[in-house]
Amino acid sequence: MVQIPTTPAPPTPPAPRPVPTSADVARLAGVSRATVSYVLNNTSAVRISEPTRQRVHDAARELGYVPHAAARSLRAGHSRMVLMPAPAVAAGPLYSQFVHDLQQALSQIGYTVVQYGASGMHGQEAVRSWAELRPVAVLVPGNGISAEGVAVLKRSGAKAVVVLAAEHVPGAHTLILDHADVGRLAARHLHERGRRRIGVVVPVERGMDMFSGPRLAGVREELAGTGAEVVALPMAHTEESAAELAARWPELGLDAVFGYNDEYALPLARALQDRGVDIPGDVAVVGADDLLIARLARPRLTSVAIRLPAGPALADLVDRAVHRPGTEAEHPGAIQVALVVRESS
Structure with a gap:
């Protein structure tokens, strides 16, 4: 009689650990479930001592307990x-x-x-x-x-x-938050500095028109009737695009540029400097957002600061x-x- 070897049964996987509950935290910390709820939900209406809060947090960490958002929502x-x-x-x-x-x-x-x-x-x-x-x-x-x-x-x-x-x-x-105000402020400053041929960077990236459109419109509104000329300058947020735009500068004949924001203004400013353009002597440059990089650039970048709440x-x-x-x-x-x-x- 031939015996057929049998394949050993796979080991039984360990039973999953039960999900810890607030009752488990309460038992380990030696407090009530209500106290656990007050502590972990940051309830300020109930005064709880700092040692008790610490015990509850320690117990929750030890057990791996986190409050159930849906249950908390039902209670609230x-x-x-x-x-x-x-x-x-x-x-x-x-x-x-x-x-x-x-x-x-x-x-x-x-x-x-x-x-x-x-x-x-x-x-x-x-x-x-x-x-x-x-x-x-x-x-x-x-x-x-x-x-x-x-x-x-x-x-x-x-x-x-x-x-x-x-x-x-x-x-x-x-x-x-009217982005046209950003453009108006930049245009007013450049015009007051005697600039009359002003370029405005318009990012080509998808979705940016919801911000760049109003900013360009603000520049045009501010300079309407002043005799100043406004030229839209499509540009991508890349060194290559900035360099291509800077290469066209002699034919554009612009003496100022509002760079949409600091992150577009600075690559263009650097590309212009690489071609021997003096900033601000030949071309004045203004950005927006007043980022740290605006203060670190040389020359330091004039920028329209937006004071978010x-x-x-x-x-x-x-x-x-x-x-x-x-x-x-x-x-x-x-x-x-x-x-x-x-x-x-």
Whole structure:
């Protein structure tokens, strides 16, 4: 009789570890479940000693426990999610720092900020995709929402909608940021310095026209009727594109350029210098955003500074709107722009 060898049974995988609960944290820390909830949800209405807070945090870390966002939302009657739709174009250092400061300020008062990318969606389609996540507040970074969109979000449970836009959006807390003002300020400065043939860099990258268009329009509006000439200068954010534009400078005959922002102005300024153009003697250069690189450049770059709201102030606005949803939307006012004059102009 031939014996057929048998294949040994595979080892039984270990049973998955149970998900730790707040009751487990309470037992390990020697406190009540209510105390765990107060500590981990940063509840300020209840006074809890620092040693007790530390025991709860230590127990939560040891067990690997994190609060359940959905359960917390059910108890509170609303989520703690603040949704920030990602901008359609790559965010620069100024906006990235603004988002970082705002996220930090909101997290300190118990909110979770989620950046949401809805690639290819626009208008009401994008708004509906935001509403599906049931955020308690939405912060829209550009002119990407209408009064109808605000109504959709509020019907889905959003208590606050904050918008950065060129004009007030009914129903929203609107921070007015008119990019035409940036162009007007740069143009006024260059004209006052005696410049009469002014180029304006227009980024060719997709989606940038929502910012560059108003800035170019602002330059043209400011210089209308002055006799000054405005020339649009398409340019990509590359050394090669800046060099190609600088090579055309003799035929363009421009004596000034508003570089859209610092990140476009500086490559063009360097390309002009490489071709022997004196800045500001031959060509005055102005950027925007007032980034660190503007101060490090030689000559230092004149720039239009955009004073975005501080993270804690905007976080406080969101929190007040969440807790008083029936009140009329506040109008925090216009975001200020200011010219910082340096050697380049």
